[in-house]
Amino acid sequence: MSTNVKVAAAEASPWRKWAPLVGVGVIVIYCLAPFYWMAVSAFRRPSDQFSNKLIPAPFSIQNFKDVFSGSNGFGKGLLNSLIVAGTVTILTLLIGMVAAYTLARLDFKFKNAVLAIIITTSMFPGISLVIPLLKLFINIKWINTYQAMIVPSLSFALPLAVWNLTAFFRQMPRELEQAAMVDGCTPAQAFRKVIIPLAAPGVFTTAIITFIAAWNEFLIALSMTNKKSVQTANVIISQFTGTTGRDQPFGSQMAAGVVVTIPLVIAVLLFQRRIVAGLTAGGVK
Amino acid sequence: MSESAPINNRSESKASKRVTSFNEGTGRLAAILLSPTLIVLALVVLYPIVSALRESLYTSGTKLDANGFVVKGSTFVGLDNYAAIFSGDTGSRFWTAFYNTTFFTVVCVVLETVLGVAMALIMHKAFKGRSVVRAAILVPWAIPTVVSALLWKWIFQADGIANTLIGSQILWSTDGWQAKLSIIIADTWKTAPFIGLLVLAGLQTIPAEVYEAAKVDGASVLQTFRRITLPLVKPALLVAVLFRILDTLRIFDLPYVLVGPHKPSVETLSMLGYDEAFNTRYGPAAAYATVLFLYVAAVAYVFVKLLGADVIGEARAKLPGGKKKRRRAIAAPGAAEASLAGGQ
Numbered sequence: 201m202s203t204n205v206k207v208a209a210a211e212a213s214p215w216r217k218w219a220p221l222v223g224v225g226v227i228v229i230y231c232l233a234p235f236y237w238m239a240v241s242a243f244r245r246p247s248d249q250f251s252n253k254l255i256p257a258p259f260s261i262q263n264f265k266d267v268f269s270g271s272n273g274f275g276k277g278l279l280n281s282l283i284v285a286g287t288v289t290i291l292t293l294l295i296g297m298v299a300a301y302t303l304a305r306l307d308f309k310f311k312n313a314v315l316a317i318i319i320t321t322s323m324f325p326g327i328s329l330v331i332p333l334l335k336l337f338i339n340i341k342w343i344n345t346y347q348a349m350i351v352p353s354l355s356f357a358l359p360l361a362v363w364n365l366t367a368f369f370r371q372m373p374r375e376l377e378q379a380a381m382v383d384g385c386t387p388a389q390a391f392r393k394v395i396i397p398l399a400a401p402g403v404f405t406t407a408i409i410t411f412i413a414a415w416n417e418f419l420i421a422l423s424m425t426n427k428k429s430v431q432t433a434n435v436i437i438s439q440f441t442g443t444t445g446r447d448q449p450f451g452s453q454m455a456a457g458v459v460v461t462i463p464l465v466i467a468v469l470l471f472q473r474r475i476v477a478g479l480t481a482g483g484v485k
Numbered sequence: 486m487s488e489s490a491p492i493n494n495r496s497e498s499k500a501s502k503r504v505t506s507f508n509e510g511t512g513r514l515a516a517i518l519l520s521p522t523l524i525v526l527a528l529v530v531l532y533p534i535v536s537a538l539r540e541s542l543y544t545s546g547t548k549l550d551a552n553g554f555v556v557k558g559s560t561f562v563g564l565d566n567y568a569a570i571f572s573g574d575t576g577s578r579f580w581t582a583f584y585n586t587t588f589f590t591v592v593c594v595v596l597e598t599v600l601g602v603a604m605a606l607i608m609h610k611a612f613k614g615r616s617v618v619r620a621a622i623l624v625p626w627a628i629p630t631v632v633s634a635l636l637w638k639w640i641f642q643a644d645g646i647a648n649t650l651i652g653s654q655i656l657w658s659t660d661g662w663q664a665k666l667s668i669i670i671a672d673t674w675k676t677a678p679f680i681g682l683l684v685l686a687g688l689q690t691i692p693a694e695v696y697e698a699a700k701v702d703g704a705s706v707l708q709t710f711r712r713i714t715l716p717l718v719k720p721a722l723l724v725a726v727l728f729r730i731l732d733t734l735r736i737f738d739l740p741y742v743l744v745g746p747h748k749p750s751v752e753t754l755s756m757l758g759y760d761e762a763f764n765t766r767y768g769p770a771a772a773y774a775t776v777l778f779l780y781v782a783a784v785a786y787v788f789v790k791l792l793g794a795d796v797i798g799e800a801r802a803k804l805p806g807g808k809k810k811r812r813r814a815i816a817a818p819g820a821a822e823a824s825l826a827g828g829q
Contacts, residue, residue: 223607299522325735
């Protein structure tokens with residue numbers, strides 16, 4: 201990296217110097233402008249909804265009040281999202297960690313095949329999984345239950361987590377367990393007492409990525425529920441009618457969008473390094 | 486699980502050869518440790534697919550048989566559901582959805598790849614504000630697709646900001662080409678930065694020496710890009726593109742929320758399947774799902790075979806020098822490949 205800096209500095213014509221910065225500015229605006237527009241629209245008064253001013257004046261949190269006070273069940277929706285995404289994340293980590301460790305550490309025939317199968321399962325179109333499961337869940341009366349959303353979500357969450365964690369475990373030196381086993385640990389003990397504590401950062405990264413993926417899930421939650429009391433925030437937002445009976449309650453929708461997105465944006469800002477490491481671990485390294 | 490048995494057999498015969506190995510008796514252990522994951526995936530992926538195949542051969546609901554008796558429940562209809570897909574009114578609906586799905590995939594992925602690579606190159610050159618960009622790039626990725634669909638619906642309102650900015654009166658999210666365009670814009674916005682991120686990670690594994698050598702040899706910027714950057718970043722790019730292709734083939738949330746169901750100009754195969762299932766026509770729904778599944782599988786197969794996308798890092802695991810040198814090889818994967826590329 202440092203040689204790169206020297207090369208760039210050696211030929212620092214103004215254009216070469218400033219072009220990347222301008223480019224960076226363009227990228228940041230490209231990424232954030234629509235998000236900014238959502239936030240700005242959320243903070244307008246409902247009566248100013250169609251104003252196209254860049255700053256909401258007068259500033260109002262009426263939209264947010266509408267979102268939470270109405271009969272939307274949005275608050276419950278957030279709680280449902282949290283329950284579903286949280287359970288998916290915990291289950292995925294519990295099951296996936298063992299598999300990932302196995303794939304990263306043990307040498308056995310078909311290892312690549314197993315890894316390929318696990319990754320491939322995450323590529324299947326959601327709709328081909330949802331339709332048969334929908335019929336099954338109707339038969340066993342699982343419609344409008346949390347498990348009807350949690351179980352199908354494992355189809356994408358589990359491969360994602362196994363993939364990430366495998367890449368992470370591979371980076372940890374084998375000598376760690378070998379030393380523990382020389383000291384008299386069984387492989388299982390070595391895993392529990394040495395690897396798990398050291399793997400905490402990687403597990404945490406995987407947890408964030410899995411949680412975001414599960415939180416953003418829509419098709420499964422839409423298909424498996426028709427009662428507001430169990431629907432997730434995403435489904436509820438998509439079916440908003442607003443409190444005042446306007447045709448398109450965009451103000452409330454934007455406010456709800458901001459509420460749903462804020463936890464994710466904060467997580468992204470706080471853990472961006474980890475998230476990038478996790479996202480690129482499987483694909484690039 | 487079908488995998489567990491062969492794993493067991495093989496490793497037991499192998500175990501005797503490496504008694505002192507760290508991995509003694511690993512076959513059975515691996516099978517045990519992998520079984521929870523494989524069982525869960527069998528239940529939530531394998532079972533639905535097999536069940537969809539079976540379901541697609543049946544039709545449910547109340548019907549009259551040849552003698553005028555009422556028949557309830559599922560009836561075996563063979564390939565009728567599939568035949569119905571491709572013919573008549575449903576046929577034209579299917580082919581429109583098929584065309585839309587393919588159109589979105591091709592256009593979106595091409596646009597996203599070009600934009601993403603451009604972004605990655607810019608970010609790679611910039612030394613200031615990298616963490617700002619990285620955080621900004623993750624924002625579109627982190628926003629739920631449903632929310633971004635609503636956001637773009639709002640932007641594309643008749644009197645929304647998009648029309649104000651370009652000074653037009655386009656009714657974006659009604660139907661027709663502009664609805665298609667709105668989907669493409671929204672999808673590109675959300676995922677081009679993500680491709681940029683993956684490509685950037687690939688770029689960062691290329692050692693600076695390679696570029697210095699190219700400069701010494703008098704390569705132009707374009708030559709450097711085509712002969713060095715592109716080949717070296719290809720593995721990362723291929724994986725990113727493959728994932729985007731498979732993701733766009735099953736696109737559902739964005740058109741469903743941004744434009745809405747039953748709009749021929751944006752209806753995709755996933756939406757068609759959902760619509761049938763929603764109307765409790767499970768047989769045809771399963772047939773649509775199966776067709777989509779086969780389409781996705783075929784595209785993935787062709788992509789991996791033709792372009793050699795290395796999804797699990799297999800090629801690098803098999804680098805000459807064997808397992809022991811692997812960690813060192815991973816530490817400088819670019820170096821080994823770079824020397825090959827430099828020799829061209």
